[in-house]
Ligand SMILES: NC(=O)C1=CN([C@@H]2O[C@H](COP(=O)(O)OP(=O)(O)OC[C@H]3O[C@@H](n4cnc5c(N)ncnc54)[C@H](OP(=O)(O)O)[C@@H]3O)[C@@H](O)[C@H]2O)C=CC1
């Protein structure tokens with residue numbers, strides 16, 4: 001069958017390409033229904049990813065957050081119409097110690113390899129996870145971002161000491177909101193403190209114990225473990241602030257992506273014996289754990305729905321551009337594309 005793939009060819013410019021795909025393969029065919037824009041996609045769309053990376057990775061279809069419906073399963077295990085979340089990481093090897101998303105041989109969609117902006121996505125059998133039939137599709141669309149927080153919490157749990165009285169989460173955007181919410185659900189007895197730059201954003205974090213603007217933190221505040229969900233240059237300030245507020249031997253999980261290296265206070269990392277935990281992307285197990293989380297705490301999906309920002313129906317390349325432009329000017333939440341092209 002001939003598939004249409006919508007690829008970014010240069011900043012703000014998409015082109016359709018046609019790919020022949022044999023239905024005789026073992027791949028499952030999924031029709032995307034709801035796609036969600038990540039900051040990483042925006043860095044390619046706007047060209048801020050840097051010349052070298054742009055030259056190396058383009059042309060490619062963007063988007064690694066999305067859901068769809070199964071339209072063809074050669075083995076018939078998935079009934080046609082089954083709603084699934086698609087896993088963007090594509091491992092080519094296994095390792096007993098290194099998770100699939102850290103193997104250098106793995107491919108990741110919309111980072112040098114075509115993402116979900118296609119008429120149909122062809123996936124290996126373990127690269128999709130069924131979602132609850134009745135689930136809000138606009139929330140389900142950004143499940144991948146939720147798996148990022150789930151994955152980093154799994155890493156934190158196996159690497160940090162067990163005193164978890166107080167968590168500090170830096171970032172008053174999408175990932176900071178998701179991280180704060182999951183920590184509060186998983187550790188109801190712990191205090192969760194969210195740190196941000198903008199009061200009206202922090203006002204949405206109604207479920208945490210305390211929120212602070214980063215330039216107005218009382219001296220008495222201290223935390224056992226930190227999660228940095230900021231990215232860019234702001235991550236430098238956030239990491240250093242968390243180093244200052246952390247109790248010795250705590251952990252700092254770093255999730256924010258920075259285009260350039262940032263300067264951090266290594267002297268105090270040493271003096272306090274801090275454990276730094278880098279966390280990037282996620283794998284199939286994190287998607288399964290996230291769907292299980294939706295089932296265990298159905299109210300969490302309602303909280304996540306406050307992150308639905310712009311919704312754009314996509315029927316043409318022009319409407320893809322409109323979605324990315326709206327996302328750039330939106331001050332809160334995720335931009336979702338209803339994929340009807
Ligand atoms: N590790 C991974 O696998 C993944 C990483 N990411 C990365 O995580 C980062 C956050 O993503 P997302 O939440 O979607 O982005 P957002 O832009 O929605 O959130 C970042 C927020 O942090 C705020 N901020 C800036 N500086 C500080 C500071 N010093 N302290 C506290 N908050 C601050 C920003 O405010 P303002 O806008 O006013 O500056 C913004 O509200 C990005 O770098 C993204 O690329 C995303 C997905 C996966």
Ligand SMILES: O=C(CO)[C@H](O)[C@H](O)COP(=O)(O)O
Pocket residue numbers: 038039040043064108110111112144145148257280281
């Ligand atoms: O968003 C992400 C995962 O959800 C990662 O930040 C993204 O994959 C980084 O990719 P790149 O190296 O292409 O910027």
Ligand SMILES: [Zn+2]
Pocket residue numbers: 038039040064
């Ligand atoms: Zn992402």
